[in-house]
Amino acid sequence: MGKVSCDITISLDGYSAGHHQTEERPFGDDGGDGSGAALHAWMFDAPEENRAEIARLNTAGAFVMGRNMFGPVRGAWDRPWNGWWGDDPPFHAPVFVLTHHPRAPRPMAGGTTFHFVTEGVTAALARARAAADEGDVTILGGATTVNQYLTAGLVDELRLHIAAFTLGSGTRLFDGVPPLNLRQLTSRPTSLVTHLTYRVLP
Amino acid sequence: MGKVSCDITISLDGYSAGHHQTEERPFGDDGGDGSGAALHAWMFDAPEENRAEIARLNTAGAFVMGRNMFGPVRGAWDRPWNGWWGDDPPFHAPVFVLTHHPRAPRPMAGGTTFHFVTEGVTAALARARAAADEGDVTILGGATTVNQYLTAGLVDELRLHIAAFTLGSGTRLFDGVPPLNLRQLTSRPTSLVTHLTYRVLP
Ligand SMILES: NC(=O)c1ccc[n+]([C@@H]2O[C@H](COP(=O)([O-])OP(=O)(O)OC[C@H]3O[C@@H](n4cnc5c(N)ncnc54)[C@H](OP(=O)(O)O)[C@@H]3O)[C@@H](O)[C@H]2O)c1
Numbered sequence A, B: 001m002g003k004v005s006c007d008i009t010i011s012l013d014g015y016s017a018g019h020h021q022t023e024e025r026p027f028g029d030d031g032g033d034g035s036g037a038a039l040h041a042w043m044f045d046a047p048e049e050n051r052a053e054i055a056r057l058n059t060a061g062a063f064v065m066g067r068n069m070f071g072p073v074r075g076a077w078d079r080p081w082n083g084w085w086g087d088d089p090p091f092h093a094p095v096f097v098l099t100h101h102p103r104a105p106r107p108m109a110g111g112t113t114f115h116f117v118t119e120g121v122t123a124a125l126a127r128a129r130a131a132a133d134e135g136d137v138t139i140l141g142g143a144t145t146v147n148q149y150l151t152a153g154l155v156d157e158l159r160l161h162i163a164a165f166t167l168g169s170g171t172r173l174f175d176g177v178p179p180l181n182l183r184q185l186t187s188r189p190t191s192l193v194t195h196l197t198y199r200v201l202p
């Protein structure tokens, strides 16, 4: 069976997004314009240096994400929204979106299909594992979603990108998660960020 | 003038100690026996690999620490306590201990003298700077102390050692600290820990 990884960028104080997300400010109060620019500077300002980690982020047999990562629509799906990523999202694989609001699957160009799962984290992972066949599953965020998977003991590997600022408030990775025993696998600094991977030990 | 650094070990979720510190359990509910073994495994289980960071931790013209790092005595100094470090502490320089309870300075062997400062973080740093002459000042913790210095904008450099576990609760670095703009200076992984240094930008 493939492994289950979480892959998420955090500020040095552990936040993966600010509060008050909107369509215009997908990362909310992120210390800048709400675009997540400081968090993701490593991807957009230094893509060459961080090529391996960018490639790995979008390479899995299937993905899981929370509904707020998918977009700013809340409550019923009462207006068209197919993610932040345009017609050909970078996933090229099935993406399982956790939500309390049922919606039909939405195929996109390039092999990405968004599936909406209302049965919770275990069910979403089971569907992602089945879709990935023997491949890996990557849980992309946000922190609300990752924290549930960590708490449920369903994560094999944690891939973190630690950006060089603190945010002071927002949605925090590990918030409410019981203690985890980890093994540091790799730690790779580039000019803007440190990439860390950990195995989650039993 | 020398620079002001904070040097502290944290779990991956940012805790530098557990709750419920006692004399028998100086690190409180730290996930183990209260000795801080998991946080400080890098110092005690792999000293050779981490020699540079251990040496740097104890090299400054003067040090500042909080009263809880100094020891478990609370309230009035109603029983003898001269720190956790025996007769010849590893500082070999003046150490300024923040407390609300006045106490006479306590000289130790090897050049360490503990001074007790009741006038707050700015006064303690001013005294440490004067004592260090042109040398550097290191703020050693705990998080309550470091967070006050970060909030006051008095820190030039942050030296963190990120241990491979999460604690889930305790005293958290950055808790309540307003957003900081940082520059990652160095990032060095060893087998048990990643050492990160940041400049605090204005
Ligand atoms: N830094 C990074 O690398 C990174 C990565 C991803 C996202 N982000 C940012 O993080 C923010 C989103 O993260 P977030 O933590 O706020 O939210 P999230 O995890 O993306 O989504 C949370 C939402 O997903 C649904 N959901 C989650 N668990 C569920 C469950 N067990 N059952 C049913 N529905 C469930 C709920 O939506 P409903 O109840 O409304 O259906 C919930 O409100 C955004 O600002 C995004 O841009 C950052």
Ligand SMILES: NC(=O)c1ccc[n+]([C@@H]2O[C@H](COP(=O)([O-])OP(=O)(O)OC[C@H]3O[C@@H](n4cnc5c(N)ncnc54)[C@H](OP(=O)(O)O)[C@@H]3O)[C@@H](O)[C@H]2O)c1
Pocket: B007, B008, B009, B010, B015, B016, B017, B018, B021, B026, B027, B028, B039, B065, B066, B067, B068, B069, B070, B074, B075, B098, B099, B100, B101, B117, B118, B119, B120, B121, B140, B141, B142, B143, B144, B145, B146, B148, B171
């Ligand atoms: N992981 C690490 O690298 C590391 C480093 C250092 C310490 N630690 C651990 O962290 C724990 C202690 O940290 P902590 O955050 O609880 O406390 P701390 O910062 O060591 O000490 C806090 C205490 O210092 C005094 N104090 C702090 N600021 C003051 C101010 N502005 N004015 C006057 N007094 C002030 C107060 O004591 P009074 O009011 O009682 O006088 C306060 O309760 C211990 O478990 C220690 O072993 C870990």
